[in-house]
Amino acid sequence: MSHPLTIRRPAFDFDGVSFHWHPSPALSAIGNATSFGAVAFERMVVHAVRESLPLIEDAELHDEAKAFIAQEAVHSAAHRSHARALVEAHPELGGTQDRVDALCEELFGGRSLKARLGFAAVLEGVLPAVARHMIETRDTLFEGADPRVSALLIWHFCEEIEHEATAVRLFQHLYPGSWRAARIPLALKFVAKFTRLMEREFSEHAPARQRRDRWAHDPEWRRIGRLVRRTALSPWPVYDPEEERMPEWARGYLARVAEGDDPVAAMG
Template sequence: MSNTPHAPTPVASEHIELKARNVSFGWEDTPLHWLPGDPFATHTINVLHLLLPAGERWFVHVYKQVLPYIKDEQLRADVVGFIGQEAMHAAAHDDVLPHLKRLGLDPTPYTAQVDWLFEKLLGDRTLPPGRARHWWLMERVALIAAIEHYTAFLGDWVLNADELDRRGADPVMLDLLRWHGAEEVEHRSVAFDLFMHVDGGYRRRARTWATAFTALVFLWQRGARFFMENDPELPAAKASLGQFFRAGRQGTLPSAGAMLKSIPTYLSRTYHPSQEGSTAQAVAYLASSPGANGGAAA
């Protein structure tokens, strides 16, 4: 499948046919601090609602451009399934934003900046046909592969984050996060396989990982600070690294150690996303998810 001589070997048993699922989540009873007593973890996870709608629409836009370059029919089918799932993710997280606004936390100032990032900075450029335009397309395909490494990491984390259940997290929000996380695990190999198929260069892979990781850290801490500083129930609240490390130790956020360990994993020349996470676990959750099976969680 790859145009490189040293393509890593996927775990065949982890492959599954991808499909977009119609989902329904009702936000009427979800409180602003949906993880009781922990506004910092709540808002850090809430950053997903700020980043994902624009980011995943950007994924879809880029992948529609790269479809003509795909020569493998199975990979093409996987990419089409991926596009459908990502479009649904964007819409589902977008639906949370009006609810936050009704609760007194208007995300518009931050989402406007995120929209600019994906639509302008990372959008299509007025490049002449040929090498420059192809380079920019491949660069974005590689960026998406790096970002998807972390969305799969987060998906696997939230599927196993039992502390959120023990703390009494709002069931509808938890279902949204786990439905999305399960689909990220389910399609975790697609972006990497596509990159390896159309380019696969290790230097590009490493370079775009560094760009993606830096951007995600910057955007996430900025988003958490925005939410904390604008929370109507927490006058003068601030976000801090200490809160992040503490939440990681407590299990309400991914730990810093686990995030750091994910770096050499992605940069290993033998890495393949199918080596991480469990498709069986993801599919089992999707089969039981209230939101993915006709109604909001009770």
């Protein structure tokens, strides 16, 4: 069932944001990598969905796809401002965004629309489980962290729950009978290559070295491991994309942001 999407444009100010925005080195690195990655990933998704617009024969789904594009474009812009603030604070990261963009181009540049939309449906399908985990554990997950980056992630992932089913519905509408799970190898390749690239970028250019052997001792990994197990099934046909219900807290939070409340203050 289709539903209208609200386009919220929260104002973030990341001036002076630190690379170490979180007490956990692993979560600092993951949050920062999310911003560099979201800029490139969401641009690719926006282009693919825009390309598919003339092919959509259902008026309601067509409107929803346009709203989806608008939401993702706002996500991309917010993460870009975070990434730029990081580069301003740490000029050594000045080439990172270009290298992430180049990786996306290398992986998706020559792919068919079906492959790109299938890939988008797989990753979009995983994000709501991540979002739910984030929302449910927000008090401890973001303890001691810069609330601006916490709010950026919370707002973005609340909206990921909101529009998750759009990418899946779009794929099923255009390619009925096809499995989005067929793109799992491409999704895994993207995640592996992106993780390796960010590890290299942060090891070589971050203010304090973010090596994997340091991450390995971070207690956050145990929680992340549980989350990975929860998300592993999401791209398969047994998983209903409507399954990740929007938690009450997230519904209230998005309503406050839509009314123009400050996205950081609205977290409290």
